[in-house]
Amino acid sequence: MNTLPHTTRGRGAAAARLSAVTRPADTLPRTTLHTMGGAPLPLHCRGRRDYAAEFAAMRRYTRTRGAGGEDQLWLLEHWPVYTLGRRAAPVAGGVNAGSRSGFSPAADGAVPVAHADSAAAQARRLRTAGGVAPVVQTDSTTASAHRLRAASAIPVVHSDRGGQATYHGPGQAVLYTLLDLKRRGLGVRRFVGLLEEAVIAFLGDCGVRARRLPGAPGVYVGARKIASLGLSVFNGRCYHGVALNVCMDLSPFAGIVACGQRGVKATQLADCGVAMDVESAGAGVARSLAVRL
Numbered sequence: 001m002n003t004l005p006h007t008t009r010g011r012g013a014a015a016a017r018l019s020a021v022t023r024p025a026d027t028l029p030r031t032t033l034h035t036m037g038g039a040p041l042p043l044h045c046r047g048r049r050d051y052a053a054e055f056a057a058m059r060r061y062t063r064t065r066g067a068g069g070e071d072q073l074w075l076l077e078h079w080p081v082y083t084l085g086r087r088a089a090p091v092a093g094g095v096n097a098g099s100r101s102g103f104s105p106a107a108d109g110a111v112p113v114a115h116a117d118s119a120a121a122q123a124r125r126l127r128t129a130g131g132v133a134p135v136v137q138t139d140s141t142t143a144s145a146h147r148l149r150a151a152s153a154i155p156v157v158h159s160d161r162g163g164q165a166t167y168h169g170p171g172q173a174v175l176y177t178l179l180d181l182k183r184r185g186l187g188v189r190r191f192v193g194l195l196e197e198a199v200i201a202f203l204g205d206c207g208v209r210a211r212r213l214p215g216a217p218g219v220y221v222g223a224r225k226i227a228s229l230g231l232s233v234f235n236g237r238c239y240h241g242v243a244l245n246v247c248m249d250l251s252p253f254a255g256i257v258a259c260g261q262r263g264v265k266a267t268q269l270a271d272c273g274v275a276m277d278v279e280s281a282g283a284g285v286a287r288s289l290a291v292r293l
Contacts, residue, residue, distance in 0.1 A: 029044070029045045030042055030043065030044050030045075031043045031045070031283070033073070033286060033287055033290040034290060034291075035290050035291065035293040036290075036291055036292060036293060041071060041072075041073065041290050041293065042070065042071075042072050042073070043072075043073045043074075043075060043283065043286050044072060044073065044074050044075065045075050045076070045279060045282075045283075046074055046075065046076040047076060047077070048076065048077040048078070048079060048170065049076050049077070049078060049079075050078070050079055051078045051079070051081040051083060051157050051159075051168060052157055054074075054076065054078070054176075055157075055159060058074070058176055058178060058239040058240070059160075059234075059239065061178060061239075062178060062234050062237050062238075062239045063234065065178075065237065067180075067183075069180070069237075071178060071179045071180055071184075072178045073175060073176065073177060073178070073241075073286050073289070073290075074175070074176040074178065075173065075174070075175055075176075075279065075282040075283060075286060076174050076176070076282075077168075077169075077170050077171070077172060077173070077174060077278055078168035078169065078170075078172070078174060079169070079170070080154045080155075080167075080168070080169040080170070080252065081154060081155050081156075081157055081167070081168050081169070082154055082155070082156045082157070082165060082166070082167055082252070082255070082256060083156075083157050083158075083159045083161070083165070083166055083167075083168060084156065084157070084158050084159060084164065084165050085159055085160075085161045085162055085163035085164050085165070085166075085230055086159075086160055086161065086162060086163075086232075154167070154252055154255070159230075159240075160232050161230035161231060161232050161240040162230045162231055162232065162240075163217070163228070163229070163230040165256045166228050166230070166243070166256070167252045167253050167255070167256060168243060169248055169249065169252060170248060170249075171245075171246055171247045171248025171249065171268075171278060172243050172244065172245050172246060172248050172278070173243070173244045173246050173278045173279070173281045173282030173285065174241070174242075174243045174244075174282070175241045175242050175243075175244070175282050175285055175286055175289075176239060176240060176241040177191075177195070177231075177238060177239070177240070177241040177242070177289070178237070178238070178239050179191075179237065179238055179293075180236060180237045181233065181236055181237065181238050182235075182236025182237070183236070184293065188231065188233055188238070191231070191238065192217060192229060192231065194289065194292045194293070195229055195241070195242050195289065196212055196217070196218070196219055196227075196229065197292060198242075198285055198288040198289035198292055199219045199226075199227045199242060199244060199285055199288070200212070200219055201288050202281075202284045202285050202287075202288040203219070203221070203226070203269075203272075205284070205288075206269065206272075206274045206276070206284075207273075207274065208221060208226075208269070208272045208273075208274060209221070210226060210227075216264075217229050219244075221267050221272060222267075223264070223265075224264070224265050224266060224267035225264050225265070225266050225267065226244065226245050226266070226267050226268060226269070226272075227242055227243060227244045227245065228242070228243050229241070229242045229243075242285065244269075244281060244282065244285055245266060245267065245268035245269065246268055246269045246270065246276060246277075246278045246281045246282075247268060247269065247270040247275075247276070247277075247278065248268060250266045250267075250268060253265070253266040269281060
């Protein structure tokens with residue numbers, strides 16, 4: 001039986017981070033979880049990783065795994081990065097992560113989750129830190145991107161996940177779900193629901209009451225967002241996943257309209273009175289998801 005990691009409630013308590021050491025893939029710690037039916041599901045703990053490189057690895061695995069390929073969960077942190085999903089407007093000067101993996105997001109058949117969380121106008125906004133004007137998809141996008149880079153040293157990466165803009169950084173548990181949804185008989189919307197259920201149940205075991213909000217994918221504590229979701233699907237196989245704020249610097253979220261939801265602020269486990277290291281929190285979410293599959 002899977003057990004949840006130990007937690008300590010106590011606001012302001014220090015929490016450890018995942019190792020910043022990047023290890024070769026064949027030496028990464030691997031834990032075997034079990035699904036509702038008892039089938040094995042490997043969880044790979046990958047340490048702290050560059051977003052663009054990890055994105056390329058996810059897409060490469062999804063593209064080449066074949067019909068009988070192994071489902072996997074990848075648990076990691078990212079170095080600080082803003083990522084723009086398929087519904088966000090391009091930002092000139094941002095890195096196109098898809099190009100690093102040799103795939104064209106428009107041509108490889110990837111289908112992002114169709115989120116119904118905000119208006120199209122919100123999808124075009126990426127607000128910069130320090131009160132600089134929003135980045136809007138107009139002829140002045142290049143100038144806007146220069147302002148974004150001037151306002152923050154955090155890189156901007158174009159991704160192919162569903163959704164809009166978000167931030168990843170140390171102290172956030174990122175769980176990538178490399179699953180064959182077709183083989184499991186799951187539709188995309190049902191799987192998004194399972195991800196949300198898994199996070200809510202895990203937080204409940206930590207003593208944190210969390211919830212969904214209608215029309216706003218993700219998980220919330222009160223009106224504050226604690227976890228974000230975004231997926232892409234290729235030939236019935238999904239990648240990307242869920243990011244849970246654990247014990248991080250939340251200030252970079254102020255530099256964007258996160259997920260196109262204007263006025264929504266971020267929170268994290270540490271601010272809910274739970275002291276837990278990132279790997280334990282991510283593993284807890286992974287176990288909570290596995291028993292729902």
